[in-house]
Amino acid sequence: LRNRFFLSLGRLICLRFMKSFAEADARFIKPFDRELALKFSGRKQFVIEDHSASGGVYSALAEALAPVKHEAVYSFAWQNDKVIPHGEVAVLKENFGMTAEAIAEKIAGIMKESC
16 A cells, blocks of 8 residues: 555656656664765655654654755655544545645645746
8 A cells, every 4th residue: 555655646746747756765764864865965855754744754854964955855744733533544644635646736836836
């Protein structure tokens, strides 16, 4: 299911911008690949996390990039400090804008603004 999400998100981004993108699957937060984060510091980075925004990959990435000049980093995660109701995952993702399509649209808006 996870791979299908990224494949559909990747296809949407490629179709929308006719550009390829690099994907790093940070299945575990530790050890964090600081070298990879720095390698892409000159490009926009989008972090998609299936949990609260704080304390995850976004936080580790922000910490790794803090000492260097870098492009913007955008986070897509569940809303912090809000109780997410129980229910069917697909419905919750739809309601909270966490589907591949919704995230691709948000990324499209960000990319359009920077062109």
